[in-house]
Amino acid sequence: MIKVAGRPESLQSKQFHYCPGCTHGIIHRLVAEVMDELGIREESIGVAPVGCSVLAYEYFNCDMHEAAHGRAPAVATGIKRVHPDKVVFTYQGDGDLASIGTAEIVHAAGRSEKITTIFVNNAIYGMTGGQMAPTTLIGQKATTSPYGRSVEAQGYPLKVSEMLATLTGAAYIARVSVHDPQHIRKAKAAIKKAFEYQIAGKGFTLVEVLSTCPTNWGLTPIEALKWLEENMLPYYPLGEYKTPEEVK
């Protein structure tokens, strides 16, 4: 596991409630470090999702707004339109963003809302106990796909970053992972870019972070990191799918 010293100011001193080995905590930390480095904590308003990170509003040390399941991009839109000079971000899981909230995320990107979305893809519905997500891999078992996800019955997992990158309004779209220190560093760099592009007014920015759910995957933390690397990376290739330079 990654050992990091000191708590970023943008994180509250609260103990995370996440399961041992869950990478939600790492991703929170990266976002907080970026906020510290950019000096935007007091200028930021975060929108928390419904999912395991529902209590994100207790962890980020900035103004926070809880949203209904999937609606964070709409809530963020309301906030950003009232405070165009502030930094607004959403933090959402894959059930939240890629299932119930597809309309909201697509249109926020389409409108080029100047917000940043941290999209935590763990290929499962963590909070409700491991049901199939729109991102669950083919063959992957979940409590509502007990025989493994099949193409015939449940179709294909959604590739959100690829999809959103086709939208003109999307300024920065990247997929990163946090399964080892090297990738964590890259993930942080992408998150930082996303916030910087928002601040520069470039448009909609999203970083998809591949994340583990040892609890509902039925694996140890170490096995989960390995499972992510071996199974998720091939289907969800990492990289920048859209950068502002491509936006005319």
Add this chain to the structure above:
Amino acid sequence: MGERILMKGNEAIGEAAIKAGCKYFFGYPITPQNELPEYMSRRLPKEDGVFLQAESEVAAINMVYGAAGSGARVMTSSSSPGISLKMEGISYIAGAELPCVIVNIVRGGPGLGGIQPAQSDYFQATKGGAHGDYRLVVLAPSSIQEAVDLVQEAFEIADFYRNPVMVLGDGMIGQMMEPVEFRAPQKRDLQPKDWATDGCKGRKPNVINSLWLQPEKLEEHNWKLFKKYEEIKKNEVKYETIQMEDAEFALVAYGTTSRICFSALETLRAEGYKVGLIRPITIWPFPEAAINQAADQVKGFLAVEMSTGQMVEDVRLSVEGKAPVHFYGRTGGMVPSPNEIVDQVKAVLGGGK
């Protein structure tokens, strides 16, 4: 100010909101309220505000949730099927105790229903159309002038109590043209919105939230909301009585239907029937006391609605069995005529004046 101008209901509602300091509007097209978002799309950019056509009513109400949480005066409008979609967001807004104004220009239902005027969303508006122990303040104008006055007041009520307020008009109110005057609303003593999420410079972070995982906390929160609603019931009930002084029979109707009842009343009075009219202006809180008091005086009531009977249940609860409560309704977009109401009253009274 002081000048009377001819305006369509939907547009007048929009202008009233702007006059009340509303700078943000999020909506989605649906008949018969389209003139309202269209009006806002013309006017708000000139007022340094934002009009945004959302991808759905679900998104629109959640934009309202965000804007209200970050401290703005904000409005959305829709008609019945769209209001059903907004219900999730309305529950969150009520739970998080945020102020906003929601306009419902009601059309016939259920389902896709029709596009003609109706009053069949009364239950949804007043009994909690979404989940949880919450209430909306619901204002039901019967003229364009009243719509304009109530919309402006709605923002004051919403801010004062930190609660969503619904303005319930029917298709007639939205589409009709009448002369209106924009009068400054009575300003309330409003607290600064120091709870808003607008950046935590120089203070602790603010959180807008409706989640209380500990049942003890949620219960505490719900009783706190309840107390607020009791306060609203005490302070905000509005109604009008017409010729109730010597009335032996009372009509009860709100919105457009109350105007039709007024015409019926004039005919009945001319024929010697001692009929009065009670017109709820707030349908939540409902004028229970006024109706209960009237029950000591009149032989009976006739509730008239453009529905198969919704408000009539509140009339019955208010009357507490002291007098018979009858009902007459048209539904599906059909509007009752004064003559139909006259005939109903005569039938109920059995010819006895």
